[in-house]
Amino acid sequence: MKVIYTDSLVIGGGLAGLRIAIASRQRGYDTIVLSLMPAKRSHSAAAQGGMQASLGASIKGEGDNEEVHFEDTVKGSDWGCDQDVARMFVNTAPKAIRQLTAWGVPWSRVRKGDRQVVINGKKVTITEKGEAHGLITSRDFGGTKKWRTCFTSDGTGHTMLYAMDNKAIELGIPVHERKEAIALIHEDGVCYGAVVRDLVTGELLAYVAKATTIATGGYGRLYAVSTNAVISEGIGTAIALETGVATLGNMEAVQFHPTAIVPVGILTTEGCRGDGGLLLDKEGYRFMPDYEPDKKELASRDVVSRRMTEHMRKGKGVPSRYGDHLWLDITLLGKEHINKNLREVKEICEYFLGIDPVKEYIPVRPTQHYSMGGVRTKPTGESPNLKGLFSAGEAACWDMHGFNRLGGNSVAETVVAGMIVGEYVADHCAATTLNINTKLIEKFVRREENKIMNLLNRDTGENPFELRKEMQDIMMDKVGIFRNGDDLAKAVEELKVLNQRAKNIALRNRIASSNPELVEAIRVPKMIRLAQCVAYGAMLRTESRGAHAREDFPERNDRDWLKRTLTAWPSEDADLPEVAYEELDIMKMEMPPGSRGYGVDNTVHHPDTEKRVARIEEIKTANPDADRFEMQELLNPIEIPEKFKGKNERTGRGFK
Amino acid sequence: MSDQERTLKFHILRYNPQIEGDTPTMKTYEIKEAPGMTIFIALNEIRETYDTSIQFDFICRAGICGSCAMIINGQPDLACRTLTSKFPEGEIKLLPLPGFELIGDLSVNTGKFMRQMSERVESWIHDKYAENVDLCKLEERMDPDTADEIYELERCVECGCCVSACATKRMREGFLGAVGFMRLARYALDPRDKRSDEEFYEIMGDDDGVFGCMTLLGCQDYCPKDLPHQTQIAYLRRRMAMIN
Numbered sequence: 072m073k074v075i076y077t078d079s080l081v082i083g084g085g086l087a088g089l090r091i092a093i094a095s096r097q098r099g100y101d102t103i104v105l106s107l108m109p110a111k112r113s114h115s116a117a118a119q120g121g122m123q124a125s126l127g128a129s130i131k132g133e134g135d136n137e138e139v140h141f142e143d144t145v146k147g148s149d150w151g152c153d154q155d156v157a158r159m160f161v162n163t164a165p166k167a168i169r170q171l172t173a174w175g176v177p178w179s180r181v182r183k184g185d186r187q188v189v190i191n192g193k194k195v196t197i198t199e200k201g202e203a204h205g206l207i208t209s210r211d212f213g214g215t216k217k218w219r220t221c222f223t224s225d226g227t228g229h230t231m232l233y234a235m236d237n238k239a240i241e242l243g244i245p246v247h248e249r250k251e252a253i254a255l256i257h258e259d260g261v262c263y264g265a266v267v268r269d270l271v272t273g274e275l276l277a278y279v280a281k282a283t284t285i286a287t288g289g290y291g292r293l294y295a296v297s298t299n300a301v302i303s304e305g306i307g308t309a310i311a312l313e314t315g316v317a318t319l320g321n322m323e324a325v326q327f328h329p330t331a332i333v334p335v336g337i338l339t340t341e342g343c344r345g346d347g348g349l350l351l352d353k354e355g356y357r358f359m360p361d362y363e364p365d366k367k368e369l370a371s372r373d374v375v376s377r378r379m380t381e382h383m384r385k386g387k388g389v390p391s392r393y394g395d396h397l398w399l400d401i402t403l404l405g406k407e408h409i410n411k412n413l414r415e416v417k418e419i420c421e422y423f424l425g426i427d428p429v430k431e432y433i434p435v436r437p438t439q440h441y442s443m444g445g446v447r448t449k450p451t452g453e454s455p456n457l458k459g460l461f462s463a464g465e466a467a468c469w470d471m472h473g474f475n476r477l478g479g480n481s482v483a484e485t486v487v488a489g490m491i492v493g494e495y496v497a498d499h500c501a502a503t504t505l506n507i508n509t510k511l512i513e514k515f516v517r518r519e520e521n522k523i524m525n526l527l528n529r530d531t532g533e534n535p536f537e538l539r540k541e542m543q544d545i546m547m548d549k550v551g552i553f554r555n556g557d558d559l560a561k562a563v564e565e566l567k568v569l570n571q572r573a574k575n576i577a578l579r580n581r582i583a584s585s586n587p588e589l590v591e592a593i594r595v596p597k598m599i600r601l602a603q604c605v606a607y608g609a610m611l612r613t614e615s616r617g618a619h620a621r622e623d624f625p626e627r628n629d630r631d632w633l634k635r636t637l638t639a640w641p642s643e644d645a646d647l648p649e650v651a652y653e654e655l656d657i658m659k660m661e662m663p664p665g666s667r668g669y670g671v672d673n674t675v676h677h678p679d680t681e682k683r684v685a686r687i688e689e690i691k692t693a694n695p696d697a698d699r700f701e702m703q704e705l706l707n708p709i710e711i712p713e714k715f716k717g718k719n720e721r722t723g724r725g726f727k
Numbered sequence: 728m729s730d731q732e733r734t735l736k737f738h739i740l741r742y743n744p745q746i747e748g749d750t751p752t753m754k755t756y757e758i759k760e761a762p763g764m765t766i767f768i769a770l771n772e773i774r775e776t777y778d779t780s781i782q783f784d785f786i787c788r789a790g791i792c793g794s795c796a797m798i799i800n801g802q803p804d805l806a807c808r809t810l811t812s813k814f815p816e817g818e819i820k821l822l823p824l825p826g827f828e829l830i831g832d833l834s835v836n837t838g839k840f841m842r843q844m845s846e847r848v849e850s851w852i853h854d855k856y857a858e859n860v861d862l863c864k865l866e867e868r869m870d871p872d873t874a875d876e877i878y879e880l881e882r883c884v885e886c887g888c889c890v891s892a893c894a895t896k897r898m899r900e901g902f903l904g905a906v907g908f909m910r911l912a913r914y915a916l917d918p919r920d921k922r923s924d925e926e927f928y929e930i931m932g933d934d935d936g937v938f939g940c941m942t943l944l945g946c947q948d949y950c951p952k953d954l955p956h957q958t959q960i961a962y963l964r965r966r967m968a969m970i971n
């Protein structure tokens with residue numbers, strides 16, 4: 072049995088994982104990153120649109136600051152997020168982007184003088200100030216009050232990930248590629264590392280560490296059509312669930328992006344609409360202003376996706392052999408803009424649709440895109456149930472997104488959480504001595520070995536590819552954009568059956584080394600369990616909040632549902648997770664629940680909301696001279712690592 | 728997209744070095760073409776219906792991550808964004824990308840190669856003050872055009888197509904290759920990187936570097952991101968030639 076020891080084991084080589092490893096190394100700890108493939112190929116590379124940080128350098132970002140970013144984020148989450156975490160996030164995001172600048176990201180910059188942009192379907196000239204020239208610029212994105220999304224032409228995620236991985240290489244951080252974590256090693260509420268399968272040789276290895284971080288990205292591939300990479304299968308989240316101890320948060324919170332191309336589901340970025348693109352129906356009619364007169368195409372993602380679906384249900388979709396779709400029109404942005412700032416979109420249209428978006432409309436449909444749920448953590452990034460287990464990035468439910476995340480807030484989360492959680496991981500390494508019995512390691516490795524032996528020895532049984540397909544279809548049909556009790560109950564029952572069948576997988580190709588079918592057989596049962604957490608959580612949540620939209624319970628119900636779903640899977644034999652809830656305390660909120668400003672407000676309010684509003688008024692009256700920093704301290708004091716506490720400078724206003 | 732269903736013939740090199748005694752052989756698989764079918768879709772169908780052991784690498788399936796380069800009817804390209812309709816004969820021959828360690832079938836170890844390349848060219852900003860940057864203060868300004876130009880050179884996805892198409896690389900094991908030159912050009916252009924020309928010369932001023940390049944430009948022809956290899960190699964050469 073091969074055992075590899077380190078201080079800080081990081082499972083996942085995307086933006087979040089690499090940033091945690093960098094923090095560990097910079098604080099003097101030994102660290103190893105595990106990844107299914109080279110780190111630079113992680114899904115973070117696919118983010119085209121941008122990263123939110125309230126720098127406010129562009130004229131359309133003027134007046135932006137942490138407060139405005141905070142409001143947008145909390146509203147976007149439909150008040151489902153953890154406001155402490157959202158605060159930590161917005162205060163640190165400007166620092167994160169500035170650090171990435173020093174590490175080499177070639178962010179697009181403000182150019183002084185006039186430039187033409189498209190706003191609300193019309194060409195408008197805006198004038199950038201001379202004093203902002205050369206600072207990081209930003210574009211408009213859905214659900215934000217200011218133009219806050221910073222970007223690198225059309226390749227934000229790519230340049231962020233390359234800068235991050237290059238930094239990791241500079242620091243000599245080893246990335247063990249083609250390695251898959253398939254189980255966590257733990258005992259008595261403490262995590263000691265992971266059992267890892269070498270995807271080339273098939274060898275099982277034990278990685279033993281003081282701190283183990285899950286940064287494995289989202290679980291979009293539970294759905295048949297998703298914008299996510301094919302490796303976004305939630306395996307990291309699943310191995311946390313399989314400890315029976317760690318909990319997952321808000322797994323039912325799944326986001327659908329309005330504009331993925333039909334049929335393959337590849338994303339065209341929100342930047343298309345941010346830069347002025349429009350949504351049209353089969354008559355070429357721009358329908359969004361009818362539904363959302365205020366924000367139109369740039370309403371929050373969950374809202375736009377639902378409006379599109381509603382509109383198609385009225386028979387306004389464009390029929391095609393792959394079902395109905397709508398059009399995304401970016402022709403009005405002009406060739407030059409598309410070639411420079413939306414080139415990736417252009418390439419995707421050319422290669423996958425054979426059309427030129429400079430001249431033609433793009434067929435789009437709302438498609439699974441982002442997993443708000445994940446490994447539940449405290450604000451430090453540590454699991455509340457399993458010591459030494461941390462999580463960050465899309466894999467985590469750190470919970471700054473609640474029930475809907477804003478575009479541009481995700482890559483921002485990966486790097487901000489990487490910085491903050493990275494410090495707590497290092498603190499944990501400093502405070503811990505590794506004390507582990509090799510018998511325990513052996514027990515976990517043997518258990519996985521036996522599972523694999525069983526798979527390889529079984530003569531007849533289920534086909535793992537078919538099981539996956541059935542699961543994905545259930546999720547598409549019954550746990551999609553609009554949900555209802557009947558369908559969800561059916562989904563839960565059908566997934567129970569799949570969970571049983573998944574215990575009886577047999578392989579056609581029975582070798583232990585590199586074997587894609589074996590990989591599938593190891594993953595599918597884990598994915599089915601995650602799917603069950605999503606479906607069951609969605610069935611139980613009898614309200615609509617953010618991306619979780621129940622047709623039978625259309626109102627947001629703060630009175631009964633202002634709480635986070637926690638799922639655990641304590642028994643191997645169970646077909647359902649155990650569900651518990653964590654209340655969100657309104658009396659501690661900096662921003663008590665209100666209306667998001669979309670459609671009719673039918674919220675069922677919580678009795679505490681009024682009390683908190685009154686309390687905040689009292690605090691404000693009692694402290695008439697408090698500036699915004701002092702006010703935040705009074706309303707929402709947060710802990711943040713010392714080195715990230717400073718105020719952020721902005722052009723034209725200094726540190727105010 | 729034609730609605731007429733064709734039968735496609737895939738000829739695929741099969742070889743698993745993990746299995747003792749296995750030898751490389753070409754195998755043929757037939758599948759029905761579907762509208763909009765890419766090689767990504769086709770290979771998955773072949774794996775799920777005919778042979779679950781076949782190895783290949785796809786991640787983003789959108790031409791973004793650089794995982795899926797292979798030799799498609801004689802030419803290196805990203806398989807995920809190659810439509811089967813591109814081949815009127817309906818015969819598609821797939822080989823693993825040469826120049827890299829073979830993992831099995833169509834899967835090669837580009838990761839190891841690219842990490843070594845990055846270490847060799849020290850693919851990061853060299854500035855001893857960078858770590859002391861005060862993150863609270865305004866970021867250092869950059870000319871908007873310079874930022875755009877750097878990005879143009881940073882669009883490389885480390886797919887390896889250029890390496891597989893390079894005649895010099897085939898003859899000289901230690902040859903840096905176009906992907907490395909492009910990376911160096913990117914940092915040489917970046918005002919944040921304080922390396923001097925002499926330091927860059929140390930990395931590429933020999934026959935394993937820019938002076939070994941025969942400028943046959945296989946790299947330029949096959950780079951799926953259309954990076955400007957020709958102009959950048961010429962530029963680096965001129966700049967390096969001035970050192971002596």
Ligand SMILES: Cc1cc2nc3c(=O)[nH]c(=O)nc-3n(C[C@H](O)[C@H](O)[C@H](O)COP(=O)(O)OP(=O)(O)OC[C@H]3O[C@@H](n4cnc5c(N)ncnc54)[C@H](O)[C@@H]3O)c2cc1C
Nearest residue numbers: 083084085086087107115120121252288464465479481482
């Ligand atoms: C098409 C697309 C466009 C997007 N655009 C934007 C945008 O413009 N702005 C924005 O803010 N967000 C965007 N997002 C979301 C954002 O890109 C992701 O949420 C974010 O990059 C996730 O980063 P991560 O580090 O958490 O995980 P990832 O980048 O997904 O990395 C996961 C890592 O975990 C590894 N891994 C997984 N499982 C295992 C295992 N079992 N063992 C070992 N390693 C494992 C993988 O190899 C990989 O290295 C977009 C998402 C998509 C799908």
Ligand code: SF4
Nearest residue numbers: 893940942943944946
């Ligand atoms: S020009 Fe020719 S020799 Fe030089 S790197 Fe490109 S392919 Fe190789």
Ligand code: SF4
Nearest residue numbers: 883884886887889950
């Ligand atoms: S330079 Fe072009 S061909 Fe070479 S690795 Fe980069 S993207 Fe691929």
Ligand code: FES
Nearest residue numbers: 786788792793807
């Ligand atoms: S799979 Fe990512 S480029 Fe082909």
